[in-house]
Amino acid sequence: MKKDKITHFCAGAMVAALVGLPAYLESMNLFSGLWPAIMAGLLAAGIKEMCDDNTEGNNWDWHDFGATFIGVLVVVVFIILLHFGKG
Numbered sequence: 001m002k003k004d005k006i007t008h009f010c011a012g013a014m015v016a017a018l019v020g021l022p023a024y025l026e027s028m029n030l031f032s033g034l035w036p037a038i039m040a041g042l043l044a045a046g047i048k049e050m051c052d053d054n055t056e057g058n059n060w061d062w063h064d065f066g067a068t069f070i071g072v073l074v075v076v077v078f079i080i081l082l083h084f085g086k087g
Contacts (some may be wrong), residue, residue, distance in 0.1 A: 004064065005063065005064065008048075009067045009068065009070055009071040009073065011048075012041050012044065012045060012071025012072040012075075013068065013071035013072065013074050014071075015040050015041055015044040015065075015072070016037040016041045016071065016074075016075035016076065017037075017075045018040075019036045019037055019040035020033045020036050020037025020038075020040070020075055020076070021033065021037075021054075021075070021079065023036045023037075024079050024083070030079070030083045033079045034079060036062075036079070037072060037075055038072060040072075041068065041072030042072070043073070044068065045064075045068035045069055045072075046065070049065050052064070063082055
């Protein structure tokens, strides 16, 4: 795996965690944490790829977008496990 994909994965996880976890922990409502995490991750991935697309010598890369969103999905699964694991 290329270093670039790992960076995208980590960035997606970080954005989702910074937005989704506080939203979930404040409300303890599952969807209050999931939707902000997913939307922030999609927005971050899209903005990054739009910037790449507008940079000379670079273009939109769906693999980078996907790597970013996989990082988001890891945090989403973590929030789900946190919600249902609290017993």
